[in-house]
Amino acid sequence: xxxxxxxxxxxxxxxxxxxxxxxxxxxxxxxxxxxxxxxxxxxxxxxxxxxxxxxxxxxxxxxxxxxxxxxxxxxxxxxxxxxxxxxxxxxxxxxxxxxxxxxxxxxxxxxxxxxxxxxxxxxxxxxxxxxxxxxxxxxxxxxxxxxxxxxxxxxxxxxxxxxxxxxxxxxxxxxxxxxxxxxxxxxxxxxxxxxxxxxxxxxxxxxxxxxxxxxxxxxxxxxxxxxxxxxxxxxxxxxxxxxxxxxxxxxxxxxxxxxxxxxxxxxxxxxxxxxxxxxxxxxxxxxxxxxxxxxxxxxxxxxxxxxxxxxxxxxxxxxxxxxxxxxxxxxxxxxxxxxxxxxxxxxxxxxxxxxxxxxxxxxxxxxxxxxxxxxxxxxxxxxxxxxxxxxxx
Ligand SMILES: Nc1ncnc2c1ncn2[C@@H]1O[C@H](COP(=O)(O)OP(=O)(O)OP(=O)(O)O)[C@@H](O)[C@H]1O
Ligand SMILES: [Mg+2]
Numbered sequence: 320x321x322x323x324x325x326x327x328x329x330x331x332x333x334x335x336x337x338x339x340x341x342x343x344x345x346x347x348x349x350x351x352x353x354x355x356x357x358x359x360x361x362x363x364x365x366x367x368x369x370x371x372x373x374x375x376x377x378x379x380x381x382x383x384x385x386x387x388x389x390x391x392x393x394x395x396x397x398x399x400x401x402x403x404x405x406x407x408x409x410x411x412x413x414x415x416x417x418x419x420x421x422x423x424x425x426x427x428x429x430x431x432x433x434x435x436x437x438x439x440x441x442x443x444x445x446x447x448x449x450x451x452x453x454x455x456x457x458x459x460x461x462x463x464x465x466x467x468x469x470x471x472x473x474x475x476x477x478x479x480x481x482x483x484x485x486x487x488x489x490x491x492x493x494x495x496x497x498x499x500x501x502x503x504x505x506x507x508x509x510x511x512x513x514x515x516x517x518x519x520x521x522x523x524x525x526x527x528x529x530x531x532x533x534x535x536x537x538x539x540x541x542x543x544x545x546x547x548x549x550x551x552x553x554x555x556x557x558x559x560x561x562x563x564x565x566x567x568x569x570x571x572x573x574x575x576x577x578x579x580x581x582x583x584x585x586x587x588x589x590x591x592x593x594x595x596x597x598x599x600x601x602x603x604x605x606x607x608x609x610x611x612x613x614x615x616x617x618x619x620x621x622x623x624x625x626x627x628x629x630x631x632x633x634x635x636x637x638x639x640x641x642x643x644x645x646x647x648x649x650x651x652x653x654x655x656x657x658x659x660x661x662x663x664x665x666x667x668x669x670x671x672x673x674x675x676x677x678x679x680x681x682x683x684x685x686x687x688x689x690x691x692x693x694x695x696x697x698x699x700x701x702x703x704x705x706x707x708x709x710x711x712x
Contacts, residue, residue, distance in 0.1 A: 328574075341375070343379075344375065359495050363493075366498060369614070370568070370651065371532070371570075376530065390454055391456055391458070394459045394461060400416075400466055400470060409473075410436035410437070410477075418443075440474060441477040458495070533562075533572055535559070538562055551589045557592050564597075566665060574611075579600040583596045621645075625697030627640060628664070632673065
């Protein structure tokens with residue numbers, strides 16, 4: 320008899336229901352009115368911190384929409400425009416991305432009918448809508464936060480120019496702009512900190528939605544899928560510990576459960592997962608510093624971000640800090656959350672990874688470090704760490 324395929328907890332990119340245990344992505348949206356975006360022809364923003372499930376949601380929603388006959392949705396990532404602030408280079412790269420994604424999903428590939436990059440995006444989107452008529456076109460732009468400067472302004476201006484004329488055969492009826500920041504904040508950043516006024520020509524978005532972290536019961540539901548498939552159980556205490564350490568951050572939850580079930584326990588083991596297994600998984604995860612944790616730690620090379628995180632870790636936040644752009648960026652990235660009015664590092668695992676990173680580089684800056692910040696069991700000694708900070712500053 321053919322062996323039934325067992326899914327796993329995913330930590331590398333978007334989830335898909337054939338391979339991964341996953342929660343219904345659209346349930347996780349906060350503030351979205353999905354049913355209106357297509358019918359009422361609206362443009363909207365989805366913004367949420369890193370590794371929370373934006374792409375997973377977009378790809379799942381796209382599949383749902385495309386089951387019907389009247390509408391075609393296409394996912395387009397603009398990540399190739401990263402670090403390209405000039406519209407002359409970024410807009411053609413965006414047009415290439417549209418053509419590539421369109422081909423990948425088996426849709427007609429549109430052409431650019433404009434010589435100038437300042438109209439090329441508008442032109443390719445119009446042609447795309449024309450090719451797909453009599454169906455309405457929906458475009459889901461992902462990774463929009465990589466756009467910057469003039470490239471971002473030209474991108475928005477060309478969408479705005481098509482917006483008034485949107486419709487079947489003319490221009491995408493609905494567009495989602497997806498990244499870690501709200502549209503207003505991109506524009507503010509581009510204009511050197513000056514927020515756009517409410518009558519701004521870029522005001523085409525109807526709604527801003529976000530994604531929530533998992534609640535405790537979501538983590539239990541996620542593991543229940545494994546129990547159903549394999550019979551493996553997890554203790555209540557272990558689930559509580561996963562929540563406490565992750566505060567429901569989706570990637571961390573998956574990473575802890577994946578390590579516990581595939582590394583700490585043998586991949587074929589059906590032993591009940593206990594809090595000790597999760598603790599071991601946690602230790603491995605912090606030391607291994609997988610891509611997501613590494614990328615967050617890398618952000619500390621931006622000294623403005625580092626300052627915010629240092630002050631939160633040492634418990635000496637500057638009262639004016641919360642008003643600054645670096646603080647907003649830390650919130651957008653998901654490094655910081657505000658609970659009951661008090662900002663703090665988003666979860667104990669980020670806290671440890673960031674503290675280790677800061678301490679490590681601080682250690683390099685001190686001529687002869689005498690202090691130790693690691694306990695004999697390898698965990699972080701917070702008291703030693705705080706003392707190290709105080710001595711250093
Ligand atoms: N619906 C879901 N159910 C379970 N886990 C999920 C779900 N969506 C996302 N995740 C977890 O979050 C991780 C990141 O998912 P995804 O790539 O969709 O996020 P993202 O917000 O697009 O990330 P980035 O900010 O890097 O673009 C997945 O690898 C998985 O661990
Ligand atoms: Mg993504």
